Amino acid sequence: MTEQIRAEIVANVMSVVARPGTRIDEGDTVVILESMKMEIPVLSEYTGVLTSIAVKEGDVVQEHDLIAVVD
Template identity: 75%
Template sequence: MSHEIHAEIVANVMSVMVAEGQPVAEGDTVVILESMKMEIPVLAEYGGTLTKIAVKEGDVVQEHDLIAVVE
């Protein structure tokens, strides 16, 4: 079963911490967003394999945009 990770706010993608195909555990940081000079870690809510990264460093995400998929 796949689980999508979405942005909760409008922000810049500051850093992508994982690569496609990499295993992640619940609570691992997937990306770090920057908004209003604050760094916001986006965490995996489920463990599994990261099958898709939909953003890259420097992208701007809107609220509810897809960030990654974990299976």
């Protein structure tokens, strides 16, 4: 089943930690966002293969923007 990881806040993408094609588990960090000088890890809620990353370092995400897809 394909699942989407979405942003919960408006923030800058500080770092992309996971890479497409790798297996991730629930709780693994996918990207790190920065908002108001705080680092906020975005954790996967799913276990599976990370099929795509929709953001890159330096991007600004809005609430509910797509960050990654897990299959």
